[in-house]
Amino acid sequence: MFQTILYIVVSLVIVQAEYKFETKWFRVPLDHFGFQRNETFEMKYLVNDDNWDQGSGPIFFYTGNEGQIEVFAKHTGFMWEIAREYKAKLVFAEHRYYGASMPFGNKSLDNEHIGYLSSAQALADYADLINYLQGNVIKPRYPVIAFGGSYGGMLAAYFRIKYPHIVTGAIAASAPVHMFTGMVPCGVFNRLVTSSFRTVDTHCSKNIKQSWGVIRQYSSTTNGSEALRKAFNLCTPVKNATDLQVLMEFLQSMYSSLAMVNYPFASDFLTSLPPEPVRVVCQYLNQSLTGDKLLEAIGKVIDIYTNYDKKNKCVDFMKGDDYGNLDAAGWDFQACTEMVMPMCADGVNDMFEPDPWNFTKFADDCHKKYNVYPRVEMARLEYGGNRLQASSNIVFSNGLRDPWTGGGILDSLNESVRAVVIVDSAHHLDLMPSNPSDPEPVKIARNIHKQHISRWIQEFKDQLATTRRF
Amino acid sequence: MFQTILYIVVSLVIVQAEYKFETKWFRVPLDHFGFQRNETFEMKYLVNDDNWDQGSGPIFFYTGNEGQIEVFAKHTGFMWEIAREYKAKLVFAEHRYYGASMPFGNKSLDNEHIGYLSSAQALADYADLINYLQGNVIKPRYPVIAFGGSYGGMLAAYFRIKYPHIVTGAIAASAPVHMFTGMVPCGVFNRLVTSSFRTVDTHCSKNIKQSWGVIRQYSSTTNGSEALRKAFNLCTPVKNATDLQVLMEFLQSMYSSLAMVNYPFASDFLTSLPPEPVRVVCQYLNQSLTGDKLLEAIGKVIDIYTNYDKKNKCVDFMKGDDYGNLDAAGWDFQACTEMVMPMCADGVNDMFEPDPWNFTKFADDCHKKYNVYPRVEMARLEYGGNRLQASSNIVFSNGLRDPWTGGGILDSLNESVRAVVIVDSAHHLDLMPSNPSDPEPVKIARNIHKQHISRWIQEFKDQLATTRRF
Numbered sequence: 001m002f003q004t005i006l007y008i009v010v011s012l013v014i015v016q017a018e019y020k021f022e023t024k025w026f027r028v029p030l031d032h033f034g035f036q037r038n039e040t041f042e043m044k045y046l047v048n049d050d051n052w053d054q055g056s057g058p059i060f061f062y063t064g065n066e067g068q069i070e071v072f073a074k075h076t077g078f079m080w081e082i083a084r085e086y087k088a089k090l091v092f093a094e095h096r097y098y099g100a101s102m103p104f105g106n107k108s109l110d111n112e113h114i115g116y117l118s119s120a121q122a123l124a125d126y127a128d129l130i131n132y133l134q135g136n137v138i139k140p141r142y143p144v145i146a147f148g149g150s151y152g153g154m155l156a157a158y159f160r161i162k163y164p165h166i167v168t169g170a171i172a173a174s175a176p177v178h179m180f181t182g183m184v185p186c187g188v189f190n191r192l193v194t195s196s197f198r199t200v201d202t203h204c205s206k207n208i209k210q211s212w213g214v215i216r217q218y219s220s221t222t223n224g225s226e227a228l229r230k231a232f233n234l235c236t237p238v239k240n241a242t243d244l245q246v247l248m249e250f251l252q253s254m255y256s257s258l259a260m261v262n263y264p265f266a267s268d269f270l271t272s273l274p275p276e277p278v279r280v281v282c283q284y285l286n287q288s289l290t291g292d293k294l295l296e297a298i299g300k301v302i303d304i305y306t307n308y309d310k311k312n313k314c315v316d317f318m319k320g321d322d323y324g325n326l327d328a329a330g331w332d333f334q335a336c337t338e339m340v341m342p343m344c345a346d347g348v349n350d351m352f353e354p355d356p357w358n359f360t361k362f363a364d365d366c367h368k369k370y371n372v373y374p375r376v377e378m379a380r381l382e383y384g385g386n387r388l389q390a391s392s393n394i395v396f397s398n399g400l401r402d403p404w405t406g407g408g409i410l411d412s413l414n415e416s417v418r419a420v421v422i423v424d425s426a427h428h429l430d431l432m433p434s435n436p437s438d439p440e441p442v443k444i445a446r447n448i449h450k451q452h453i454s455r456w457i458q459e460f461k462d463q464l465a466t467t468r469r470f
Numbered sequence: 471m472f473q474t475i476l477y478i479v480v481s482l483v484i485v486q487a488e489y490k491f492e493t494k495w496f497r498v499p500l501d502h503f504g505f506q507r508n509e510t511f512e513m514k515y516l517v518n519d520d521n522w523d524q525g526s527g528p529i530f531f532y533t534g535n536e537g538q539i540e541v542f543a544k545h546t547g548f549m550w551e552i553a554r555e556y557k558a559k560l561v562f563a564e565h566r567y568y569g570a571s572m573p574f575g576n577k578s579l580d581n582e583h584i585g586y587l588s589s590a591q592a593l594a595d596y597a598d599l600i601n602y603l604q605g606n607v608i609k610p611r612y613p614v615i616a617f618g619g620s621y622g623g624m625l626a627a628y629f630r631i632k633y634p635h636i637v638t639g640a641i642a643a644s645a646p647v648h649m650f651t652g653m654v655p656c657g658v659f660n661r662l663v664t665s666s667f668r669t670v671d672t673h674c675s676k677n678i679k680q681s682w683g684v685i686r687q688y689s690s691t692t693n694g695s696e697a698l699r700k701a702f703n704l705c706t707p708v709k710n711a712t713d714l715q716v717l718m719e720f721l722q723s724m725y726s727s728l729a730m731v732n733y734p735f736a737s738d739f740l741t742s743l744p745p746e747p748v749r750v751v752c753q754y755l756n757q758s759l760t761g762d763k764l765l766e767a768i769g770k771v772i773d774i775y776t777n778y779d780k781k782n783k784c785v786d787f788m789k790g791d792d793y794g795n796l797d798a799a800g801w802d803f804q805a806c807t808e809m810v811m812p813m814c815a816d817g818v819n820d821m822f823e824p825d826p827w828n829f830t831k832f833a834d835d836c837h838k839k840y841n842v843y844p845r846v847e848m849a850r851l852e853y854g855g856n857r858l859q860a861s862s863n864i865v866f867s868n869g870l871r872d873p874w875t876g877g878g879i880l881d882s883l884n885e886s887v888r889a890v891v892i893v894d895s896a897h898h899l900d901l902m903p904s905n906p907s908d909p910e911p912v913k914i915a916r917n918i919h920k921q922h923i924s925r926w927i928q929e930f931k932d933q934l935a936t937t938r939r940f
Contacts, residue, residue, distance in 0.1 A: 026690050032852075033503040035807050035842045036585025115506025136847065138684070138855060162632060164860030182608050334819030337505050372505045377606065381597050381636070382502075385608060389933055390862055463676050463859055 019080050020094070021046035021073055025127070026132060028096075029114050030103055034123035037116075041103040043125050044074045044094040048080075053087035058143040058457050062092040063126055063165070064330040065152035068099030072152060077327030077433025078446060079147055082266060086453070089142070093129055095122045096153075097330040109329055111371055117330050118338055119155060119229055120382060126155075127163050143460035145453055146170040149428030150404065151331075151339070153396075159382045161391045169393035169456030171449050173428035177396070178386055179341040179407025181376040186344035186357040189256070194350040196259040196278050196401060204282035207289050208255065211298050212248070214291065219244050231295035232302050235314035243318070250317040251298075252352060254305050260427040261468040262401050265437035271307040275437065280304060336366035338378040392416040393459075395452050397445055399425025418452065420445050489550050491516035491543055491562070496602060498566075500573055500586050502594035507586075511573040514564040516543045518550075523557035528613040528927050529603060531637070532562040533629055534621035534802040540552030542622060544708060546904025549617055556923070559612070563599055565625075566827030567593045567800040579799055581841055583780040587800050588808055596625075597633050613930035615923055616640040619807070620874065621801075624867075628853045631854070631861045639863035639926030641919050643898035647818055647866070648856060649811040649877025652675055656827040658812035659726070659839045664820040666729040666748050666871060674752035677759050677823040678725065681768050684761065689714050701765035702772050705784035712849060713788070721768075722822060724775050730897040734845060734872050737905035742779040745907065750774060808835035808848040811877070862886040863929075865922050867915055869895025888922065890915050909924030 010119070025042040046069055051057075062072055073092040083090050094101040097117040102108040108117075134140035146167045148156035153175030160170035176186050198205040209305060218224035219238040229237040238244050260269060262278045274280050282302040291296055306315050333343065345352035363373050382468050384391065387411070397420040398408035404427060412418045424439035430446055495512040521527075530549050532542055543562040553560050564571040569589040572578040578587075603612035616637045618626030623645030630640035648654050668675040688694035688706040699707040708714050730747045731737060733903040744750045751771040759767055776785050805811065812829070815822035830924055833843050854861065858879070868878035874897060882888045892900060894909035900916055 029845070031504065031585075032848075033590040034501065034586045034588050035840075036507070038842060067761035115501075116504045118504050120503040124852070131847060131851055140857075163851075163854075164631075165857035337524070370505075372508060373501070377601060378502075380608070381601055381633075382594075384633075384635035387610075387635035392860055 019074055019091070020049070020050075020078075021048045026129050028125045028128050032121055032128075039103070041096075041101075043101040043129070044069060044099060045095060045129060046070065046090075046094075048083070048090040051084045051087055052089040056141060056461070057087040057089060057144055058168075058453075059130065059148050060086070060088045060090050061126070061130065061144050062090075063123075063146050063148040063152050063155035064093045064095040064098070065148065065150060065155070066095060066328045066334065069094035069101075069109075070099070072149075076147060076149070076431045078431045078449070081434060082450060082453075085450075087456070089133075089146075091129075091133065093126050094127055097333075098328065102427060109333070114330070114333055114370065115372075117333055119158065119334070119379075123155065123159055126159060127166050130166050139464070140166075141464070143457045144330045146430065146457060147173075148175070149173040149431045150175065151317040153428065154383075157388075157394050157396065160394050161383055161388065164392065168460045169395075169452060171395050171397070171431075171453070173397045174399065174402055174404050174408065175396060176341070176404045176407030177383070177388075177409060179404070180379050180385065181340060181342055181359075183380070183386060185337070186342040187346055187349060189343055189403045190345045190350040190352050192354075192403035192406050193259040194254050196262055196403070197282060197351065199284045200279050200282040203287055204285040205351040207285040207294060207297065209347070210290070211251075211294055212353045214294055215248070215251075215298075216244070218295065219247075225400050227292065228295060231292070231299040232317075233307075233314050233420070234297060235316045236318060247317050248353070251302075254302065255351075256403060258305060259401070259403050262426045263429060264424065264439055266433050271440055274304070274308060277304065306335045333370055333372075334371055336374055337372055338375060338382075340374045340376045340379075388417055389413050393452075393456050395420055395449060397422060397428070397444075397449070398429050399423075399427065399429055401426040402428075418448075420448055481909050482805065484490075484655070489518070489544055490520075491518045491560070496599050497728045498598050501697055502591055502598075506765065508673040509573070511566075511571075513566060513571040513599070514539060514561075514569060515599060516540065516562040516564075518553070518560040521554045521557055522559040526611060526931070527557040527559060528615055528638075528923075529600065530556070530558045530560050531596070531600065531614050531616050532560075533593075533616050533618040533622050533625035534565040534568070535565045535620060536565060536568055536626070536798045536804065539564035539919075540569070541573075545903075546619070546901050548901045548919070551904060552920060552923075555799075555920075556927070557605075558615075561599075561603065563596050566595055568798065568883065573711045579803070583645045584800070584803055584840065585842075587803055589628065589804070589849075591794070593625065593629055593632060596629060597636050600636050609934070610636075610664065611876055611934070612797075613638045613927045615926060617643075617901065619643040619901045620645065623898065624853075627858075627864050627866065630864050631858065633852055634862065638930045639865075639903075639922060641865050641867070641923070643901045644869065644872055644874050644878065645855070645866060646811070646874045646877030647858075647879060649874070650849050651810060651812055651829075653850070653856060656812040656875055657816055657819060659813055659873045660820040662873035662876050663726050663729040664822075666732055666873070667725070667752060670749050670752040670799060670878060671756045673757055674755040676762060677755040677767065678761070679817070681721075682823045683765055684764055685718070685721075685768075686714070688765065689717075697762065701769040702760070702787075703769060704783050705786045706788060717787050718823070721772075725821075726873060728775060729871070729873050732896045733899060734894065734909055735905050742777060744774070747774065803840055803842075807846055808845060808852075810844045810846050810849075858887055859883050863922075863926050864888070865890055865919060867892060867900050867919070868900055869893075869897065869912075871896040890917075890918055 016208050024045050024047055027040045027042050030039040031037050062076055064072055069092050078238045079090055097108055103116060104113040107113055122359040130144055144167050146156040146159045153172040155168040157172035157175055160167045194205050218228040219280060225237045238247055258277050265275045269275050281304055284300040285296040302315055306312055344357040345355040347354040367373055394417045396409040398405040399422045409419050410421055423441045425442050429442050476647040494515050494517055495691055497510050497512050500509040501507050522528040525599045532546055534542055539562045567578055574583040576585055600614055603614060614637050616629045623642040624647050626640040627642035627645055630637045664675050688698040695707045708717055728747050731891050735745045738741050751774055754767040754770040771784055776782055812827040813827045817824040837843055860903045864887045866879040867873040869892045880891055895912050899912050
């Protein structure tokens, strides 16, 4: 169950500029699809109108992910950078049950209140908000372009798929829309993570693969456990099987995150990282290592991942990999209900310990935690799975460095549902602020995005001009 | 508030053939869009596989309206008649909260249970059912064509709009998808009803217009009321203002129904009717009439409408115009929540008493009855209002004799969202069993439907053959 952790890291990217926005609130129904409960609540959204042409300028609308919206507003530099050129209004909408958009205040995530957390309800919130921003008119004036990365990218695509009358087009970056049951092999994510390390140096992935057994062996004795603590600079030693499990998941998550954010420039993440972080950490793993030497090398990897800015005295692995302030607690519930993304490892095609996908256990755990069972077909049925040919005006961009690409759309489906595959790009680099170190393929991808955006806006204007009725 | 009554009449059309089907049940979640309530219930659907090619034959899927599904299965002859040619499986799905598809049994319509009645939930039921019929596979084998008339036509179109990955195309007959707030004038329906009568004879509509005052006047005295009872052959006299109101609404509904079902052949409705019923009733109103004479003539109209088969001894107007067995009680709730269709009359452009659309009163009444307030923008936001250009593979057919055409799509929107306007057709005649008296335009419309259906099926097969992944 890596994805519950991984998603938290997603999109917490570099802040390269100071972006300014107004914070606003908009009241939406708790339930858009029925009337059993008629409460409403206020969702948060951020706005910047500095460049907007109020006559006919487009609305660039970020479909907020699993986290507080400021994080996404601050890090989706692409939208900010093209706002002037398009005379666009920027809107970043916060997803219900994340950040401050809590329908039941600080009790929202309690089991008795969490049930209205779903992508469908969030998209309906966004549709309502856009209707309000358009002035609640029958014939809206402003073309709306949706943007999103990762789960936000899925939402941007889904928004166009379900509300084409409200959203003119969508840039869906690194959106793993195929990462559902039966659609891609459950091992694809971990194979791609492994590939990132193996590409740098086959010793690197082999050493990591080797390390799991060594860690287990060391942690089984008091002396070994103390040696492990020292080698990894852990704040607390591994005292029992639970601690060991947490440590192993922390490390798995670390490797996955390093692959996801394997950017060509230094980035200031949750934790700072050097350029090409996978290459950097593999420096310590570039020859066959065993025992103490192997653990010391892994310890250096951990140090780079957790302490590149030298702010931490030790590695507090027991708090998991969630260093961020995304408030993404709700994601675990979404993963347990509609966003069921099977993940597995086999230890053969990947560098992890074998960890088959056990749906029964997963479902039972979900039921224990939330009193719900996963609905594995829900996302496919609601949003189209691999049958999106009937949709239009979506760009699915995926970086070949990004393990989520294993669940992405890599072939264009028709003339206006396009796949953009970016050779040297990690997780939705194309949405980030531009950087002098940006590889050429990312620059090209951003230009392709702009061509589509321009075309969609023109299409909207043409339709507006030719609509006969009303 | 005519529409609550009118809709009940809709689609109760001629049985010309004996159609056989199996009755089946399928379990669906109470709430498809959230997890607050995790109950399930069984929805009913009817199946006929007699002509089906199980290898690749299409599924013809009727998106059930506001009523028990047998009524629609028995009367949508078009589907039955083309099933053999297309080697199609026929499926008629019952809408939740109608017929026997009751989530909470006979308590379903209680205020504490009715909140999960919505078009969105019904469409998600249908999507689930089709997924099951396809064998719950990632790559479905069978093209699915949705059919529906009236509210069922709206659902057929909405099904394609929201689930293009599940439904290949939709025949949406007489679907008033524009009959929402601000989209068409509230008086359009009653103007078109009036037009049906005026076209036959201007005296006809003038006499009807004249009659309201006469009825009011007669009902204000005991003697007058008795004369009225005799003239109209009422089972009970009009004793008070409430009775009068019910009688007036009954008559309005009668005229609307006569216009809707103004078919060129005799039809066996809720109540039997002769061919060209508007022409027939206008025979009695073809010169200026006043007083007793006028009431007698109206009485003859009532007799034809309620007693053409000579089975009723008197007119039981107090039970309203709901002679049918649609179990359509839920529609009033839908009209009070999402399907808010403003209706009005001005007595100038129509033959009715002035009756302005009073949303405040309407909303208050809804709140009193159901503890909900109408969400007037809901259908437009969810289904696209008049901005369906981004959709595809829908035929909107409308008969120019049908007053609901005032809320229909009469201009094609793009190459595959087509409007078919049928000159001599009343309410979704094109979906009914063929009849020797069918006017030529209806036959042409059915052929156009078949051309589209053939094209959609071919499109599905082409996509199936070229899908590269999985």
